[in-house]
Amino acid sequence: MSSIRLSNINLRFPLYRDSSRSLKRSLLEAGKAVSRSRTISTDGGHTVVNALNNVTCNIEHGERIGLIGTNGAGKSTLLRVLAGIYEPTSGDIKVEGRVNALLNIGLGSDPDATGYENILLRGLYMGLHPKEIEKLAPAIAEFSELGEFLHVPVRTYSAGMGMRLSFAIATATHPDILLMDEWIMAGDRRFLQKARERVDSFVSRSQILILASHSPQILAQWCTRLFWMDSGSIVMEGETDAVLKQYETGEPPASPSDTQQLTTLAS
């Protein structure tokens, strides 16, 4: 049984090199709706990003969780923490189950290598043995519908083709927990439908999907529970419809966890 427990996860990281550019970029990422002083502060000359603040949540098997929020709200950062890429500065994290993450359309692919070679490479990244990947390759090729394109370097692929390949690889390996970032939108309607069916069967086997997006439509279709993230905190969580309704208003409800987080920051 897969499950995810996060308790008071904080993630702060200093921005070092080319600070003006990085700062500018992070300000842009923080988005206009964000109160900047809460996200970015300076500490001994370094610019520190408070990427996640006291994130606490429980996710049980069979759940389809959506993360909603503006750019820079911390959705992708949270996915990276769940994938074990970023280690939180403080807090406890317990993830049970094998995690596959589709965070970036490239997924560390080698642009000059062919589609087939990338199936091997990404299978390796996910911890599979070359022999296991060989067995999975035909199924991946079929699901991706890339056909002859699999013999061509992936640098020639369109965004949608790249997404199809990445999705096919990530789901063919039967992860317990699937993390996806919003680029899933790159697929065409028919493939999205197919992808959703695969995710449905996947979640019905008691596995977990976590999808980050700023698109209410996609989240309404794919998810049963939403976390609304803002400035690195979960400001609201609940049933998809309820959270989306509140999200449309643009104002998160004043919740106990929110005030608690503000006092923690002030101290």
Added chain:
Amino acid sequence: MSGNLALRTIETSAAGYAPRRTNTQLAVDDLVAGVESWWLWSTLAWQDIRQRYRGSILGPFWLTISMAIMVGALGFLYSAIWKIEITTFLPYLTLGVLFWNLISSLINEGTSAFIRAESIMLQVRMPMTVHVLRSVVRNFIIFLHNCVVAAAVLLIFAVPQSLYSLVSLLGLFLILLNGIWVTLLLGMVCARFRDIGPIVSSLTQIVFFLTPIIWMPDALGNKFWVLYLNPVYAFLEIARGPLLGHTIPMPVWGMAFGVTTVGFLVTFLFFARFRARIPFWV
């Protein structure tokens, strides 16, 4: 209300979390997991090599050819300058250049080991050690290509070999072993400070001239001791000397093992302290 319930569940289950592992334990975990996934870093290294063959039949053999040309040209010129028989000088130069190319490429590619791995590092959880071993193995494979030149020269000049020549393999092993900490340390430092990479590559060029590769240590006369300030000399000599019938003096062994030990210790301390920061640096 559901939010409050969820909070209570976490509080009660808080004791169920495993105690946070210390930075040192996590660094050891990373090293062990990294070494254990040998099929991962060896395949990645081979993939890098295949990349070099793509669009070019010769692939890394271009490097081998350029090495052969360099050795041939320098061999004739410098044996004349130093007034040393070419039969002595050319094998010496070839082996020197062979092992030097390995050492310098370990150092120079070490500086970009993590920066190059950025796209993987930010997508998939993987021990940092994997990126290090990938770089070391890739350079070892290229070294094997270059061995062709050295083998040819040793055969043509009929350099006598004995059982002691096998000590050279120990020298090679020491170079690769040290390549691991050098790659890990430089990989971290250069990911954090981007201007250090170019500085390292200029320094490496200087070290080439300071190390007896195109000149022989005897030329130093009574200033021979300066070589003991150059750690690269120790590794180069252990790898090269036995193939030329030279016995390795004790101080050279001491220096090689000393550098290996201190290098790993210092690097491990750095690694334990900064390992979790690497994804933010790249």
